[in-house]
Amino acid sequence: MKISFHSTVLWTDSTIVLAWIQKDPTVLKPFVRNRVSSIQNLTEISAWKNVPSKENPADIISRGIDPEKIQDCNLWWFGPSFLQDHSVVSPCDCSDINDNELHQRELKKTPTDPVCLVVQGQEVLPIINNCSSFTRLQRVIGWCVRFVRNVKNSLQPSKGNLTSPELFKSLMCLVKNVQANCFAQEIQCLKRGQQLPNSSSLINLAPFLGEQDILRVGGQLKNSNLPIERKHPILLPYNNHFSDLIINHFHVLYLHTGAEATLANIRTKFWLINGRNYARKIIRKCIPCLKVSAKGSNQVMADLPSSRVNISRVFTRVGIDFCGPFSIKLLSSRFKKSYKCYICIFICFVVKSVHLEIVNSCSTDAFIGALKRFIARRGKPSDIYSDNGTNFVGANNELRKILKDLFNKESTGKIEDFIASEGIVWHFNPPATPHFGGLWEAGVKSLKSHLKRVVENTVLTHEEFSTLVTQVEAVLNSRPLCNLSSDPNDDFVLTPAHFLVGSSLTSLPDPDLTEVPINRLNRWQLVQKLSQIFWKK
Numbered sequence: 001m002k003i004s005f006h007s008t009v010l011w012t013d014s015t016i017v018l019a020w021i022q023k024d025p026t027v028l029k030p031f032v033r034n035r036v037s038s039i040q041n042l043t044e045i046s047a048w049k050n051v052p053s054k055e056n057p058a059d060i061i062s063r064g065i066d067p068e069k070i071q072d073c074n075l076w077w078f079g080p081s082f083l084q085d086h087s088v089v090s091p092c093d094c095s096d097i098n099d100n101e102l103h104q105r106e107l108k109k110t111p112t113d114p115v116c117l118v119v120q121g122q123e124v125l126p127i128i129n130n131c132s133s134f135t136r137l138q139r140v141i142g143w144c145v146r147f148v149r150n151v152k153n154s155l156q157p158s159k160g161n162l163t164s165p166e167l168f169k170s171l172m173c174l175v176k177n178v179q180a181n182c183f184a185q186e187i188q189c190l191k192r193g194q195q196l197p198n199s200s201s202l203i204n205l206a207p208f209l210g211e212q213d214i215l216r217v218g219g220q221l222k223n224s225n226l227p228i229e230r231k232h233p234i235l236l237p238y239n240n241h242f243s244d245l246i247i248n249h250f251h252v253l254y255l256h257t258g259a260e261a262t263l264a265n266i267r268t269k270f271w272l273i274n275g276r277n278y279a280r281k282i283i284r285k286c287i288p289c290l291k292v293s294a295k296g297s298n299q300v301m302a303d304l305p306s307s308r309v310n311i312s313r314v315f316t317r318v319g320i321d322f323c324g325p326f327s328i329k330l331l332s333s334r335f336k337k338s339y340k341c342y343i344c345i346f347i348c349f350v351v352k353s354v355h356l357e358i359v360n361s362c363s364t365d366a367f368i369g370a371l372k373r374f375i376a377r378r379g380k381p382s383d384i385y386s387d388n389g390t391n392f393v394g395a396n397n398e399l400r401k402i403l404k405d406l407f408n409k410e411s412t413g414k415i416e417d418f419i420a421s422e423g424i425v426w427h428f429n430p431p432a433t434p435h436f437g438g439l440w441e442a443g444v445k446s447l448k449s450h451l452k453r454v455v456e457n458t459v460l461t462h463e464e465f466s467t468l469v470t471q472v473e474a475v476l477n478s479r480p481l482c483n484l485s486s487d488p489n490d491d492f493v494l495t496p497a498h499f500l501v502g503s504s505l506t507s508l509p510d511p512d513l514t515e516v517p518i519n520r521l522n523r524w525q526l527v528q529k530l531s532q533i534f535w536k537k
Helices: 015-022 030-042 058-063 074-078 126-130 134-152 164-182 184-191 241-253 259-266 275-283 287-292 364-378 390-406 412-422 434-455 462-476 496-500 523-536
Strands: 010-012 048-050 234-236 270-272 317-329 338-348 354-359 383-386 425-428
Touching: 015 030, 015 048, 126 134, 126 164, 126 241, 134 164, 134 241, 164 184, 164 234, 164 241, 234 241, 241 259, 241 270, 241 275, 259 270, 259 275, 270 275, 287 434, 317 434, 317 462, 338 364, 338 434, 338 462, 354 364, 354 434, 354 462, 383 434, 434 462
Parallel strands: 010 048, 234 270, 317 383, 383 425
Antiparallel strands: 317 338, 338 354
């Protein structure tokens, strides 16, 4: 049976909906606007009519009815009474609908006066501004993250100490909250695919939203093999309490390093806005650093000697000095007697690499032992420079005697030829001229500054003191040799450790690639894998 429809009439008992359908969708809020737009696209506005609720048979389904009464319900079987008269005119005309009946909350508020649109950021977590330690703040948020996870997954709750993934997740929560508050306008622009305003402090950093909507530095290192933290560090705002905690954390973590070294360590994970000035500003407030730092006089410096400016192997030309004494004890017991020890510092003239040796005294024998350990680890130097101390003079004479007795007491000419061609040449500064040894004196100053800030009045055991001195050596060899660049594409920071081991001693280790299939590696990763397999063998 073919039935032709000449017209379609749509009925609703909601006068509010009828008023929405007759309006321009742009004046409505998004939820209602989207649905009204769909209705207007699928139907004709004039086809919509109003039916009273008492005459609406659809209410019988939604409200329900007793099965015994459905047989006598004319509304269900025959429809509204006015339709039985073959009329489509509703007793309630929608033209009489008053706009005051609309839900005012569904209408967009149109300002009558000019206003200024301000993008409001997310409110900062109160604990961030109330906490004075980054480690404590991260762990507090970490426990909160674990609590939320245990509530959602009560069958397999996490127990024990916080894990590394939990601490990392807490860090991302903190960073996301700080960025949402300080970079709200930039984040909104990036989410909409719009260009950042010229007034933004991030315009030159080419920022983008990474995983978890974390704002990161852009740049041209996307295709490099560096970790994501090195290629695209996380952006942190200037003059923010959370950024203050980050600077203080890295400053203390690396034994109260200076502004440049602290900023270099921070840039392995984060990028601070106006970082150099910001780091100096925070480090100037460090109480342990203020106690031991003092202003020195400005001395007019002479030209550098040839041994400082010509290319040579690391520790080929070294300066030597002693510093101390330091108090240590043999055992960790509280009432054990303390003893004195000294530190012999070897510093390379070319790249300023530092080697530290602990000695029990400043005697000639103690120094020769330290020199033997140095040569065994760093290689034999060609020239040694030192002050004109009695211990060094004695060591020079003793060293000459040892060399002469070592080679079967052959003719003096052969011994002198050997010493001249392959032996160590000792250079003594003139008496009462400590300024001639400015290089190793500066090394002694840096060494003492780290030790005093960390040890203070504590008396350590020999093992503890040896461990601390080795850590100080690693920090001194990880200092930048030149000023840091403000360009985010300049990731590489040259340090003395690069001439010793190929990378900074405080940098992250390379990932283990020995188990990764070769067809998944690029050329650089393949070379790294072959090197790792070689060292395992």
